[in-house]
Amino acid sequence: MSQKVLLSANEAVAWAACKAGCTVASAYPGTPSTEILENVAKFKDAINCEWAVNEKVAMEVAIGASIAGARALTAMKHVGLNVAMDPLMTYTYVGANGGLVVISADDPGMHSSQNEQDSRNLVKFARAALFEPADSQEAFDMVIAAFEISEKYQVPAFIRLTTRTSHTSTVVDVGDDFGPGKVERKPYVKEIKRYIPVPMFARPQRLKAQDRTAALRAFANETPFNRIEAGDRRLGIITASVTYQYVKEVFPEFAVLKLGFTNSLPAELVKKFAASVDRVLVIEELDPFMEDQVRALGIPVVEHATELNMLEMNPARLMALRKELLGDVDVPEVRRADAGLPTRPPVLCAGCSHRGVFYTLAKLGATVTGDIGCYTLGAFPPLNAMDTTICMGASIGNAFGMEKAGMKGRLCAVLGDSTFFHSGMTGLLNVLYNGGKITTVVLDNRITGMTGHQQNPGSGKTLCGEPAPVTDIGEVAKAMGFKRVVRVDAYDLATLERVLKEELDADEPSVVIAGGPCRIAAKLMNAGTYEVDAAKCKACGACFKLGCPAIERGEMSADGKRFKSHIDPVQCSGCDLCRQTCKFDAIKKIR
Amino acid sequence: MKTMNVSLVGVGGQGILLTSDILAKTAALAGLDVKKSEIHGMAQRGGSVISQVRFGEKVYSPIIRDGASDLLVSFERLEALRWRHLLAPNGRVLINDINMTPITVSSGQQPAVTDLDARLKNEYPGALYIDAMSLAKSVGNTRAMNMVVAGALSKLTPFSVEVWEQAMRERIPVKLIDMNIKAFETGRAAVNY
Numbered sequence: 124m125s126q127k128v129l130l131s132a133n134e135a136v137a138w139a140a141c142k143a144g145c146t147v148a149s150a151y152p153g154t155p156s157t158e159i160l161e162n163v164a165k166f167k168d169a170i171n172c173e174w175a176v177n178e179k180v181a182m183e184v185a186i187g188a189s190i191a192g193a194r195a196l197t198a199m200k201h202v203g204l205n206v207a208m209d210p211l212m213t214y215t216y217v218g219a220n221g222g223l224v225v226i227s228a229d230d231p232g233m234h235s236s237q238n239e240q241d242s243r244n245l246v247k248f249a250r251a252a253l254f255e256p257a258d259s260q261e262a263f264d265m266v267i268a269a270f271e272i273s274e275k276y277q278v279p280a281f282i283r284l285t286t287r288t289s290h291t292s293t294v295v296d297v298g299d300d301f302g303p304g305k306v307e308r309k310p311y312v313k314e315i316k317r318y319i320p321v322p323m324f325a326r327p328q329r330l331k332a333q334d335r336t337a338a339l340r341a342f343a344n345e346t347p348f349n350r351i352e353a354g355d356r357r358l359g360i361i362t363a364s365v366t367y368q369y370v371k372e373v374f375p376e377f378a379v380l381k382l383g384f385t386n387s388l389p390a391e392l393v394k395k396f397a398a399s400v401d402r403v404l405v406i407e408e409l410d411p412f413m414e415d416q417v418r419a420l421g422i423p424v425v426e427h428a429t430e431l432n433m434l435e436m437n438p439a440r441l442m443a444l445r446k447e448l449l450g451d452v453d454v455p456e457v458r459r460a461d462a463g464l465p466t467r468p469p470v471l472c473a474g475c476s477h478r479g480v481f482y483t484l485a486k487l488g489a490t491v492t493g494d495i496g497c498y499t500l501g502a503f504p505p506l507n508a509m510d511t512t513i514c515m516g517a518s519i520g521n522a523f524g525m526e527k528a529g530m531k532g533r534l535c536a537v538l539g540d541s542t543f544f545h546s547g548m549t550g551l552l553n554v555l556y557n558g559g560k561i562t563t564v565v566l567d568n569r570i571t572g573m574t575g576h577q578q579n580p581g582s583g584k585t586l587c588g589e590p591a592p593v594t595d596i597g598e599v600a601k602a603m604g605f606k607r608v609v610r611v612d613a614y615d616l617a618t619l620e621r622v623l624k625e626e627l628d629a630d631e632p633s634v635v636i637a638g639g640p641c642r643i644a645a646k647l648m649n650a651g652t653y654e655v656d657a658a659k660c661k662a663c664g665a666c667f668k669l670g671c672p673a674i675e676r677g678e679m680s681a682d683g684k685r686f687k688s689h690i691d692p693v694q695c696s697g698c699d700l701c702r703q704t705c706k707f708d709a710i711k712k713i714r
Numbered sequence: 715m716k717t718m719n720v721s722l723v724g725v726g727g728q729g730i731l732l733t734s735d736i737l738a739k740t741a742a743l744a745g746l747d748v749k750k751s752e753i754h755g756m757a758q759r760g761g762s763v764i765s766q767v768r769f770g771e772k773v774y775s776p777i778i779r780d781g782a783s784d785l786l787v788s789f790e791r792l793e794a795l796r797w798r799h800l801l802a803p804n805g806r807v808l809i810n811d812i813n814m815t816p817i818t819v820s821s822g823q824q825p826a827v828t829d830l831d832a833r834l835k836n837e838y839p840g841a842l843y844i845d846a847m848s849l850a851k852s853v854g855n856t857r858a859m860n861m862v863v864a865g866a867l868s869k870l871t872p873f874s875v876e877v878w879e880q881a882m883r884e885r886i887p888v889k890l891i892d893m894n895i896k897a898f899e900t901g902r903a904a905v906n907y
Contacts (some may be wrong), residue, residue, distance in 0.1 A: 128749075129738060129739055129742045129748065154754075185810045234753050258749075286753070287751060287776060290751060290753065291749055291750065291776040292749070292751075293749050293776075294747065294748060357907075365776065368776065369774070369775050369777075371774040371775075372774045372775045406833075438777060439779050456781075457799045458781075458798060458801075459798055459799045460795045460798035460799075460837045461795060461797075461798065461799075463814045463827070464792065464796055464827060465792075465819045465825070465826065465827065466818050466824065467760070467761055467792075467793075467796075467816040467817075468761055468817075468818065469726070469760060470760050470761075470817050472760070502823075504823060505823075608750070667821055670818045670821065672760055672820070674820070674821070676820055676822055686822065691820075
């Protein structure tokens with residue numbers, strides 16, 4: 124009997140991969156895509172799954188499995204797809220053997236990303252197939268279809284999710300007798316004209332890739348994932364993805380061309396739909412990906428002043444559009460009560476092992492190129508200890524570039540262990556090779572923290588919780604040829620200051636590994652409690668500079684000008700940093 | 715039934731996502747169409763958190779429009795003001811009677827709100843308040859605070875206690891379930907509606 128389950132689209136992808144007989148899955152974590160592999164791991168008996176060190180490697184592992192004839196899946200956030208583009212661009216020439224499904228989770232509105240980019244452009248660029256689910260049921264159905272399409276047309280097949288689909292749970296019918304699908308691995312035949320695209324072989328493959336694009340266009344016109352929903356023909360709306368849901372809510376009475384398969388765009392179906400309605404309106408999230416192609420078919424599209432092509436789509440924005448186009452709705456006045464409210468930004472946890480490093484770097488007046496992770500929060504007041512953040516692994520190249528440009532002073536790159544393994548290693552080697560003198564600090568907490576504590580090559584465990592070799596970052600640096608490699612306890616402020624000062628001022632490149640566990644992952648959030656002795660506290664404010672959420676303003680000092688500090692016993696996790704900043708011995712451990 | 719829109723707001727770490735999970739499961743077990751949408755990631759580190767649950771015969775958008783939440787559940791007092799714009803004109807409000815000082819205030823970067831009581835009273839004259847922290851302590855575990863709130867919230871939904879409990883059993887580990895159900899019942903008993 125058919126089984127109905129409440130699943131997020133991320134979960135639905137994992138369930139579908141299992142049902143479709145996928146046997147290999149590889150990914151690097153990144154919000155909003157992370158839960159895909161975490162849920163694939165629940166089917167680890169059927170699917171050989173792993174955290175790769177980065178998205179490019181994940182893509183290469185999945186491609187290798189596809190070449191071997193297996194059904195394979197890789198998943199990443201939109202910026203991760205940038206990293207994985209190189210192998211993808213060529214594999215679309217080679218053509219998939221076993222089905223290859225790629226999940227790209229975009230983050231419109233940048234809920235937890237440094238940019239918002241529309242992955243659909245990259246999918247078109249790579250000549251791959253593209254599905255855009257509007258809810259978890261579609262994500263489930265489309266992943267299963269994507270494996271079939273990938274094999275039938277020999278193309279990598281993409282599922283484009285967005286934060287709103289990835290993290291929305293909806294009811295999914297997973298079918299009768301849900302369980303791992305059994306699909307025979309396709310034979311691998313050695314075939315250098317196909318798998319080795321040196322120029323003389325790549326040229327004919329280029330032509331084949333073109334044929335596949337044409338075949339996909341035919342498929343797009345026939346698949347039931349692209350459908351016309353009848354309605355008032357005075358306006359016809361072309362839409363896809365979760366945006367379809369907002370259209371159904373705000374423009375319920377009009378005809379809709381609901382597209383689930385958008386690369387290639389179904390030209391014939393679009394023309395047929397356009398011919399059946401008075402005016403065509405295209406509503407999509409982020410870039411005018413479909414709209415530009417519809418216009419290129421010679422179909423006039425309704426123009427409007429309401430901006431829809433950036434930031435996250437929502438029903439309120441479509442209400443504004445409807446008001447502009449039809450004038451038959453009022454965008455209701457909404458009462459607000461947040462004037463003057465203090466903000467509640469994310470902060471480094473109480474006791475975070477990154478805090479002491481940023482506190483010290485700020486004290487030393489270093490110019491800090493940062494990276495992607497929890498530690499990006501070191502940029503904010505009161506730490507103010509970061510100058511730049513560009514992308515995964517960029518910290519090292521950025522600091523070195525500053526040095527090359529002639530910037531003086533203490534130049535320091537800061538990145539986490541997982542980011543170091545992801546793409547910091549190559550940048551580090553470049554510093555050594557090209558005679559740089561910058562200091563690289565690796566915040567080694569042995570976990571991928573920001574995305575919710577995933578294992579990595581430094582943590583000693585795999586995605587499935589099996590033991591794994593532990594890679595020592597200091598030994599990696601030494602093997603590269605770095606002479607100055609220092610490991611320091613991230614909770615020892617005096618040593619941190621001495622070591623960082625020494626290394627920043629050294630006339631050679633150096634690597635400092637600041638070690639300390641992630642307190643959430645290591646279950647240390649309740650490891651101890653400290654207290655401020657108000658009689659001894661001179662209200663000097665030194666401990667406030669740590670920016671610890673457990674340290675609050677306490678009573679007023681005798682001169683009535685400053686606040687003494689107070690420690691919230693619930694939030695304090697007993698890291699000891701504040702005690703080390705106090706010159707008056709006013710802070711002590713009570714538990 | 716008409717689609718019901720519930721917004722749950724508060725501070726990272728308060729158990730909001732588990733609560734909205736259980737609400738969504740309850741609605742699904744009751745045979746309704748349901749969508750539960752949440753934003754996490756950066757929000758995990760002590761920031762503001764929001765989760766939205768919609769249920770009814772057929773639900774399209776996972777996002778609830780501003781001014782369209784039939785029920786606003788705030789796990790913290792200040793956050794209740796921050797998300798005022800979500801509430802529908804005749805919507806109900808449930809507030810967990812607890813203050814969590816934002817770091818921007820405790821560190822002195824931004825001024826504290828000194829007239830919070832008056833502002834809450836003015837915005838939400840008919841709000842239900844629940845002291846979920848004290849009630850959770852009374853059942854033996856402050857970490858069950860979210861299930862105390864869930865119990866109070868259950869009074870404002872059309873679902874029976876049995877369905878709520880079934881959803882909790884599907885979502886909460888066996889060794890913690892009795893304590894959580896006790897917390898839920900305590901919360902349910904604590905509000906009159």
